[in-house]
Amino acid sequence: MGQIDTNREQWGSRLGFILAAMGSAVGLGNIWRFSYVTGENGGAAFLLIYFFFIIFIGIPIVMAEFTIGKRAQSDVVGSFEEIAPGKPWVIAGFMGVASAFIILSFYGVIAGWTVRYFIHYLTGGITVENDAQYVDVFLNFITNPLQPLLWQFLFMALTIGIVYVGVKKGIEKTNKILMPLLAILVIILAGYSLTLGGASDALSFLFTPDWSKLSDPNVYLAALGQAFFSLSLGMGALITYGSYLSKKEKLPGAAASVAALDTVFALIAGLMIFPAVFAFGIQPDEGPGLVFIALPSIFDNMAYGTLFGGVFFFLLAVAALSSSVSLLEVAVAYFIRKFNWTRQKTTIIIGGIIFIIGVPSSLSQGNWSHITFFGASILDSMDFIASNILLPLGGLLIALFVGWGWKKSDALEASDFGDTLLGNSWIFILRYFAPIAIFIVFLASIGVF
Ligand code: PHE
Numbered sequence: 001m002g003q004i005d006t007n008r009e010q011w012g013s014r015l016g017f018i019l020a021a022m023g024s025a026v027g028l029g030n031i032w033r034f035s036y037v038t039g040e041n042g043g044a045a046f047l048l049i050y051f052f053f054i055i056f057i058g059i060p061i062v063m064a065e066f067t068i069g070k071r072a073q074s075d076v077v078g079s080f081e082e083i084a085p086g087k088p089w090v091i092a093g094f095m096g097v098a099s100a101f102i103i104l105s106f107y108g109v110i111a112g113w114t115v116r117y118f119i120h121y122l123t124g125g126i127t128v129e130n131d132a133q134y135v136d137v138f139l140n141f142i143t144n145p146l147q148p149l150l151w152q153f154l155f156m157a158l159t160i161g162i163v164y165v166g167v168k169k170g171i172e173k174t175n176k177i178l179m180p181l182l183a184i185l186v187i188i189l190a191g192y193s194l195t196l197g198g199a200s201d202a203l204s205f206l207f208t209p210d211w212s213k214l215s216d217p218n219v220y221l222a223a224l225g226q227a228f229f230s231l232s233l234g235m236g237a238l239i240t241y242g243s244y245l246s247k248k249e250k251l252p253g254a255a256a257s258v259a260a261l262d263t264v265f266a267l268i269a270g271l272m273i274f275p276a277v278f279a280f281g282i283q284p285d286e287g288p289g290l291v292f293i294a295l296p297s298i299f300d301n302m303a304y305g306t307l308f309g310g311v312f313f314f315l316l317a318v319a320a321l322s323s324s325v326s327l328l329e330v331a332v333a334y335f336i337r338k339f340n341w342t343r344q345k346t347t348i349i350i351g352g353i354i355f356i357i358g359v360p361s362s363l364s365q366g367n368w369s370h371i372t373f374f375g376a377s378i379l380d381s382m383d384f385i386a387s388n389i390l391l392p393l394g395g396l397l398i399a400l401f402v403g404w405g406w407k408k409s410d411a412l413e414a415s416d417f418g419d420t421l422l423g424n425s426w427i428f429i430l431r432y433f434a435p436i437a438i439f440i441v442f443l444a445s446i447g448v449f
Contacts, residue, residue: 008073009167014249016168018257020326021066021232021241023175025262027323028110029230031186031316032291033383034266035273039284041222043205045213047270049223054263057437058227060429061395062238063255063415064402069242070251071414075333076236079243084405092397095390096236097334102386103235104327105358106379108159111320112151112362113292116141118317121310126296131280134296138289143366152362153355155317159324160351163332164344167244175322182315183265189312190271192302198278205284206270217444224441225388230262234391234398237326240333251416272298288380328354388445396438403431 011017038046072079077093084090120126126137142148162170194202213219228234242251273294277284280297284290299309328351335346360368364378373381402411408427409419417423443449 009244010246011244012168014245014254017241017245017249018254019175019179020167020322021238021254021258022261023179023319023322024232024237024241024326025230025258025323026179026182026265026319028107028114028316028320029226029323030262030266030319031269031273032110032114032288033229034226034269035294036286036288036290037222037226038206038270039274039277039286039290041219042210042213043274043284044207044209045211046219046223047206048209049214049220050227051263053224053227053437054231054259056429057224057395057434058231058233059255059259060426060434061233061399062231062259063251063426064398064430065233065236065238066242066245066251066255067402067411067415068398069239070245070247070249072239073243073247075243075337076239076330077334078337079236079239080401084401087405089397089401089405092394092401093236093334095394095397096234096239097331099235099386099390099394100237100327100330101354101357102382102390103229104159104324104331104354106361106382107320107324107327108152108156108355108358109148109362109379110288111155111317111324112148112153113142114313114317114320115155116148116151117292117296118310118313121299121306121313125299125306125309128296128300131297131300134293135289137296138292142289143369145363145367148362148365149359152358155321155324156351156355156358158321159328160347162321162325163328163351164347166343167329170325175318178315178318179322182319183268185308185312185315186265186268186272189298189308190268190275193272193275193279193298196275196279196298196301198275198280201278202271202274205274205278217441217447217449220441221388221445224392224438225384228391228395229387230266231259232323232326234394236330236394239398240330241326243333252422392438392442396435399430399434399438403427403435 011020068079068083072082074082076096077090080090080093128134128137232238273291274284276294276298282294286293299305302308331350332343332346335341335350336343361379361382364371369377371378376384411427412419412423415423415426417426
């Protein structure tokens with residue numbers, strides 16, 4: 001073991017750590033991304049694969065990231081160097097830092113849209129003559145060259161502000177009250193949405209699988225990408241958060257609770273969005289704009305809709321903030337150590353660069369919409385590369401690292417599992433099941449089978 005840096009921060013408590021990890025996991029991924037990806041991939045069959053991946057690939061790798069971070073007490077790159085000096089595993093660390101840049105660049109764009117919708121409701125709501133016009137309101141906004149950039153800038157400034165102050169002060173407390181509030185609100189809205197007349201269509205869309213979808217490899221890739229994105233997995237966010245945990249704290253349980261909360265959140269968000277989608281004749285495969293079109297219809301129809309709309313978008317923006325903070329922290333933690341800069345300087349420089357990288361994603365919805373890769377906009381391409389390729393690949397390396405690059409007894413001890421049945425099953429999944437499954441999904445999606 002190397003010298004332990006006594007200046008590194010630590011969480012105030014185990015609960016603080018779990019809440020921060022939950023704050024990272026629960027965000028736009030559960031509401032914005034979950035609903036549009038579920039919609040695009042046909043609903044129930046996708047969901048089934050998604051749940052399977054969460055349980056058998058996601059949770060074990062969440063546990064692997066926590067274990068690496070807690071044991072190494074360093075950032076995503078430093079953790080691999082600490083545990084396996086001079087070995088190529090550190091590539092996974094660099095991929096993680098790269099993923100943080102890419103994901104946060106477009107995450108800031110969507111979060112900016114969220115903040116804009118919050119302001120809409122704060123200032124009286126959105127007025128339209130019929131529900132179909134919510135599409136126009138949305139498109140008018142995102143195709144404007146300047147407006148979305150301003151909101152993205154504002155959101156990135158908030159993210160930078162929190163990371164600037166530091167992990168413990170900035171991150172730990174933010175979500176303690178607001179996340180439960182968002183959960184309650186999403187449950188209320190789901191209850192209301194189910195009364196709008198689209199409930200039976202929505203329930204069969206979400207829970208009656210069209211088995212023919214199981215033969216489409218892209219559905220598997222989409223489910224894998226969504227599982228990683230939603231769990232904040234595969235790029236070291238959870239390694240970095242695990243590293244602020246004191247060595248005394250015990251891990252088992254934390255991984256499962258984070259994944260369970262994240263998944264339940266997404267499911268209830270689905271019950272909120274899809275009944276409205278069917279009730280108002282919106283196409284489920286509308287794409288990334290889905291929630292910004294479906295939700296205003298709900299608020300328009302309900303009593304106190306403007307108030308609910310305002311509170312909802314506020315809480316969603318806060319949930320996005322606790323996720324964006326974890327993305328920025330991955331890069332910042334690395335560069336603080338790498339260049340020996342102060343946290344403040346690092347945060348502003350890296351956060352500023354990430355904002356600039358995000359500008360093309362924002363413009364790709366309007367003026368730059370002619371620039372496409374395989375038919376996808378810049379924003380969608382960024383999302384695809386990071387979520388469907390880099391994160392699962394990062395997860396694959398992390399699984400192999402703990403499974404093979406680490407002595408089994410050491411890994412079991414560091415994970416707090418010990419030599420138990422659960423611990424041995426975990427190692428088995430990391431050694432064989434998860435890497436092979438991810439590999440097969442990759443091969444299938446490029447048409448090998
Ligand atoms: N999990 C976050 C969300 O669902 C996004 C995220 C991905 C955060 C990767 C950190 C790392 O919104």
